[in-house]
Each structure stands twice: as structure tokens, then as C-alpha cells.
Amino acid sequence: MINEQKLNELGKYLKKKHNELRPWAKKNGIECYRIYNCNLPGLPFTLDIYKDCLHTSCFENEDDVSQDDIDAVLSLTGRTLYIKDENIFFKYRKKQTGGSQYNKYDTAAKELIVKENSLSFSVNLSDYLDTGLFLDHRNTRVLVRDNSMNARVLNLFAYTGTFSVYAAAGFAENTTTVDMSNTYLAWAKKNMELNNFTGKNHTYINADALKFIDDAVAAKTTKWDMIILDPPTFSNSRKMDGKFDIQSDHVELIKKCAGLLTKKGMIVFSTNYKKFTLDRAAMRQYRYNDITGETIPLDFSGSKIHKCWLIHNLNINNPRSS
Numbered sequence: 251m252i253n254e255q256k257l258n259e260l261g262k263y264l265k266k267k268h269n270e271l272r273p274w275a276k277k278n279g280i281e282c283y284r285i286y287n288c289n290l291p292g293l294p295f296t297l298d299i300y301k302d303c304l305h306t307s308c309f310e311n312e313d314d315v316s317q318d319d320i321d322a323v324l325s326l327t328g329r330t331l332y333i334k335d336e337n338i339f340f341k342y343r344k345k346q347t348g349g350s351q352y353n354k355y356d357t358a359a360k361e362l363i364v365k366e367n368s369l370s371f372s373v374n375l376s377d378y379l380d381t382g383l384f385l386d387h388r389n390t391r392v393l394v395r396d397n398s399m400n401a402r403v404l405n406l407f408a409y410t411g412t413f414s415v416y417a418a419a420g421f422a423e424n425t426t427t428v429d430m431s432n433t434y435l436a437w438a439k440k441n442m443e444l445n446n447f448t449g450k451n452h453t454y455i456n457a458d459a460l461k462f463i464d465d466a467v468a469a470k471t472t473k474w475d476m477i478i479l480d481p482p483t484f485s486n487s488r489k490m491d492g493k494f495d496i497q498s499d500h501v502e503l504i505k506k507c508a509g510l511l512t513k514k515g516m517i518v519f520s521t522n523y524k525k526f527t528l529d530r531a532a533m534r535q536y537r538y539n540d541i542t543g544e545t546i547p548l549d550f551s552g553s554k555i556h557k558c559w560l561i562h563n564l565n566i567n568n569p570r571s572s
Contacts, residue, residue: 252319255294256324259542261564263290264297264330271549282373284385284551285331295329296343298385301364303337304328305375339375359452363444366557367392369415370444372437374430382410382437386555387480387520390545394478401475404428406459411438413478413518418447426474428462460494463506473512479503483523496523501532508536508563517561520545526557537562 266286275283286297292425294315304327308315324338339360360375373381394403394413398420404514405414408427411434417425425447429435435454443451454464458480468474481503486493500521507517528538538561545558 251316252292252322253281253313256290257322257385257519259290260286261291261326261330262499264327268331278366279484280388280547282366282383282385283547285450285549286327287553287555293323296324298381299333300362300373300381301340303360303362303375304331304333305339305381306456307341307343309343327504338354343379360467363508367395369419371410371412371415381448383412384409386522386547386550386553387412387545388547390518390520390558390572391416392475393541393545397476397516398422402426402473402512403478404474405478406463406507407479407481408438408459409480410436411435411441411454413480414438414452415441415445415447417476418442418452419445421445422476424451424453426453426455427443428457428459430456430458432456445479445536460503463503463510466510467506473508475512475515477506477507477515477517478508479519479520481519482520482525496521498524500526501529504536508561511563513563515562519561520558522554522556524554528557528559533561535564537564 264285271283271285275281280458282298282300284296284298285470288294288296288309294309295373296307296309304324306324306327308320321339327333328335328338358375362375363370364373364383366383370384371382375381380486391413398417400419401417401422403414403417403422403425405411405417405425405427405542408414408429411427414425414427427435430437435456439454442448456487479498483493483496484494504517504519511517539561540557540559542557546553546555
């Protein structure tokens with residue numbers, strides 16, 4: 251039960267964070283950012299601002315959060331951040347047996363075009379669990395942009411293609427965007443077109459990324475300068491052959507991708523699996539840098555939202571990093 255005291259604490263926290271983050275976001279051309287991330291005890295919510303809208307979710311855990319509690323939190327947040335009720339969207343982060351979505355806050359398709367670092371993206375606040383733009387990887391996208399000049403970029407498990415957009419913005423020679431979902435692939439193409447990145451140097455492949463990698467390894471015909479590798483934690487989709495587990499399968503996955511790199515190429519590898527441990531013994535054959543700290547943006551400061559590495563094939567002139 252969320253009492254009045256907790257709501258007052260949340261209100262004070264939101265005012266403080268809003269005053270801190272709003273000038274930063276405006277200065278950096280960011281229209282979407284996280285303002286609350288389960289920061290207070292007994293309030294297991296995430297609250298994200300998307301222009302004049304709020305996208306919020308609640309994690310199922312030991313806290314007993316009722317629909318009345320959710321309504322109270324969203325009402326308070328709307329008043330505090332000056333967001334209209336019709337622009338507030340709520341979802342449960344974990345699948346429930348019935349009643350998994352509160353239609354009061356999520357009744358109609360809500361698509362927005364938002365800006366991030368002068369780039370445009372289509373987000374959907376109502377129809378999917380995630381919006382189409384992973385805010386925690388904002389800095390990672392910038393890193394991709396800043397290393398894409400004249401590069402051939404392969405974006406695996408591409409989702410809505412946001413990394414491809416940043417690669418194109420960094421003047422990549424070409425981009426290859428791979429995802430097994432036609433819906434997300436079409437979304438990726440839309441994001442590219444929103445930024446006028448069109449033409450035959452940008453390709454979209456509807457395929458299981460794991461099979462695509464195997465086929466590319468077998469073909470031995472194409473190499474990439476940068477491979478973006480942000481796989482799911484676990485997957486046993488019916489479109490896949492077998493199943494995938496990030497912890498047990500990451501070494502083999504990285505090995506295959508490393509074989510697809512040009513001599514000076516690199517892999518941007520990330521995972522949101524909190525218990526993930528990189529197999530350092532197996533990674534001795536590569537030069538790798540843990541860049542997690544620099545890829546966590548200001549609005550996620552202090553959180554362990556993801557882990558991230560840059561991986562290169564071992565070069566005798568460059569000592570291995572850790």
C-alpha cells in the first residue's frame with residue numbers, strides 16, 4: 251500500500267530531478283529521458299518523459315501495489331510534471347495472468363516523433379511493452395555514430411534500428427540492419443527515412459540474427475568494420491533454430507562475429523542481463539574494453555541498467571585491455 255507519506259516523498263523527488271534533468275535535456279537536444287527508476291523504497295516504478303507525455307511501468311516484486319496505488323502515483327506524477335492524463339501511459343513490465351494493462355492510461359495508439367541529438371525517431375507509447383527507443387543506450391548510440399566514418403556497419407538484433415540511424419549519421423559507408431520481426435524491421439526503415447537515410451547503401455534483412463551470422467561465416471564473402479551486438483538475454487522464438495542464452499552462448503556468438511570483422515574492426519557488445527559475467531578466460535584471444543561506465547547516461551546514473559564492451563581481434567601492436 252502506497253501511503254500519503256510515500257507519495258509526498260515521490261513528489262519531492264520528481265520536482266528535484268525534473269529541475270536537474272530538464273535543462274540538461276534541452277541543452278543536448280534530448281526529448282526523452284528517465285526521471286525515476288525505482289529510486290524510493292516501496293515505489294517500484296519507472297517513469298520516462300517523452301516530450302509532453304509520460305511512459306511508466308511497474309515491476310512485479312515483493313511490494314503489494316494495487317490499481318489504486320498505480321492511479322495515485324500516475325495522478326501525482328502528472329500534476330508534478332504538468333502532464334495531461336490522456337498523455338500518461340502505463341504498462342506492467344512482467345507478464346501477468348489477466349489484467350496486465352490498465353486501459354485508463356493506455357487506450358489508444360500513441361505514436362510520436364521525438365528528437366535525440368538532432369536525430370528523429372518514431373516511438374509508440376501504447377501498443378508495445380517498450381517504446382522503440384531504449385533510453386539507456388543513448389550514449390552507446392553516440393559512440394557508434396562517432397566511430398562510423400566510412401565504416402561498414404552490421405546491426406544485429408536491431409529492433410527498431412536506432413543504432414543504424416546513428417551509424418548513418420556518422421557517415422557510415424553502409425548499414426545492414428537485421429531483425430527477425432517484420433514489424434520492427436519496417437520500424438527501423440521508417441526511422442532511417444525520418445532522417446533522410448535512404449538508398450541502396452542501407453539494407454534491411456528479415457532473419458534470425460544467429461542464422462544470419464552462421465550464413466555469413468560460411469559464405470566468407472563479407473566483412474564489417476563495426477558489428478553492433480545487443481542480443482536478448484534469452485530467446486526460444488519459434489522463428490529460431492533452438493534457443494539462445496546470453497550467459498552460456500556469448501563466447502561462441504562473439505567468436506563468430508569476430509570472424510566477420512575487418513582487420514581493424516570492432517564489436518559493440520552489450521547486455522541488459524544484470525547477472526551476466528563475461529568469460530574473461532575465453533576473451534583472452536581478443537582486445538576488449540569495458541565501457542559500461544561511459545555508456546550509462548546521466549538520467550540513468552547510479553543504475554546497473556546494462557553492461558557494454560568494445561571488442562577487437564587481438565592485434566600484436568595493441569596490448570589487451572580489460
